[in-house]
Amino acid sequence: MPLRAGILKSPLALSLLLLLAMVSLRAETKPNIVMIYIDDWAWNGSPVPMDDAMKNSFMPILEMPNVEKLARQGTKFTNAYGAHQCAPARASVQTGQSGPRSGYTLVLGKTKGDYYDERADYQHFPLVPTISDSSLDADAVTIPDALKPLGYASAHIGKWHVYSDPGDAGYVLHDGDTNNNPGNTIGKDRRMPDDMGDPKLMFSMTDKAIGFMEQQVEKDTPFYLQISHYAMHEGPECLPQTREKYAKHPLVQAYYQREGKASDTVARKQDPAVWLGMGENLDGRIGAVLDKIESLGIAENTYVVMVADNGYRHHALHVTPEMTQPHHGHKWWSWQGGIRVPMIVKGPGIKAGAVFEGNVVNYDFLPTFVDWAGGDPDALQNIDGVSLATYMSGVKPDDAFLNRYLYFHVPHYRQEVPHSAIVSGDKKVMHFYASPDIPMLFDLSDDPGEVRNIARQHPQVHERLYAEMMRYFKQVGARIPKRNPNYDPAEYQKHKDYPEHVMWGPFEGDRPLEEDEI
Secondary structure, three states, rough: OHHHHHHHHOOOHHHHHHHHHHHHHHHOOOOOOEEEOOOOOOOOOOOOOOOOOOOOOOOOOOOOOHHHHHHOEEEEEEEEEEEEEHHHHHHHHHHHHOHHOOOOOOOOOOOOOOOOOOOOHHHHOOOEEEEOOOOOOOOOHHHHHHHHHHOEOOOOOOOOOOOOOOOOOOOOOOOOOOOHHHHHHOOOOOOOOOOOHHHHHHHHHHHHHHHHHHHHHHHHEEEEEEEEOOOOOOOOOOOHHHHHHHHOOOOHHHHHHOOOOOOOOHHHHHHHHHHHHHHHHHHHHHHHHHHHHHOOOOOOOOHEEEEEEEOOOOOOHHHOOOOOOOOOOOOOHHHHHHHEEEEEEOOOOOOOOEEEEOOOHHHHHHHHHHOOOOOOHHOOOOOOOOOHHHEEEEEEEHHHHHHEEEEEEEOOOOOOOOOEEEOOEEEEEEEOOOOOOEEEEEEEEOOOOOOOOOOOHHHHHHHHHHHHHHHHHHOOOOOOOOOOOOOHHHHOOOOOOHHHHHHHHOOOOOOOOOHHHO
């Protein structure tokens, strides 16, 4: 005892003990998690090539240096999947559940019926579609629910769009039950005002997010922060000076000439310079968050996930004529153009400049975040996602992971028709409920554009994946549309969405390429 007391009286010994205590505390510090969630952003919608072997997997004209820096510092996921629409995607992120399991498969607005959507608009369509859930299930475990027992405070800034109170989901700071409307700051105006200072609310949202980070660091509380941007949603907005920069770009000028438009008269929603400006402004706000993480001294202990909710088809790509669309379809559909999304992750133990080629999906985030936070993802009940933490740290995925099943379910009519999809490895089945006699199978390894339907050549592969999809749907109680006894082909063909229903519906053999795919 006297010897121990003597050691503790030594200033050097006290300093060493204090240093060891600080190192031990730092080792036990839980990581922070920041998700930067982008709205309606195509897989190929940034200057970062999502597939280094595909020349049309990125948008070179768009300047996003902070996103490019993030890709250099982290890992790029070439086969990341969201959902076909924003609300189902957001529900899956929060709950770790697929759309067919949660029942949240579309934003439908007001519907008539408890299971089937019996609105008059569909009375002559081939099928009677189903309704969708319109809020998170009360018993669903959300990201904040799962992280709070592990000591985390959670904030959700920006677009929520799952028709419920984020506070009820466990968020201590949020913007309420927001939808698309707050982000459309100038409504339907044809032109942007000269004093536009907060396009898509991206500047004020970023300030609020930074304030939350500062508060949690001051309190020494680990945090989850989801910044759900309204960009890059339809109704583009950007700073006037950024729009002016892109309007002067030679490729944009050439586009105006081809389209017979003038830079000072083109409508905002048809102006690629506005969309490009929105992307660059968004990149600046992403950079502000990354810079704050650095200045707060938490960069070595913070995961940053940048990902989109659903795919899209950005017509701003048309300013570069030699570039073509890499995927079929767009938002609303489970074609690759609707569900493939860009995704980049950086953080502790994640290799810089790496590429992960296995399939990942939005309902993997919840278990991954729990894993990062020191919890047990296997203890989560009634979820479909798996933790990606070990793979992100460099563990090579096995065949079971690489060939696992991802499920997509759209039993609705709007711009789309009722259909479902299952992806396993590089194989994908699309099923259209009005056309069960047209089996559809694609090999995504050499046909990412889903041009060649090879189901007739590989019937056993198609049948195996289709059977698994329907088995799963039955297991989780997914709603399935039914035949419409009042189907009237002549009336259906008069509907405004009929041409798109045909264009992006099922097909045998090879489909014809669209103009922007050639």
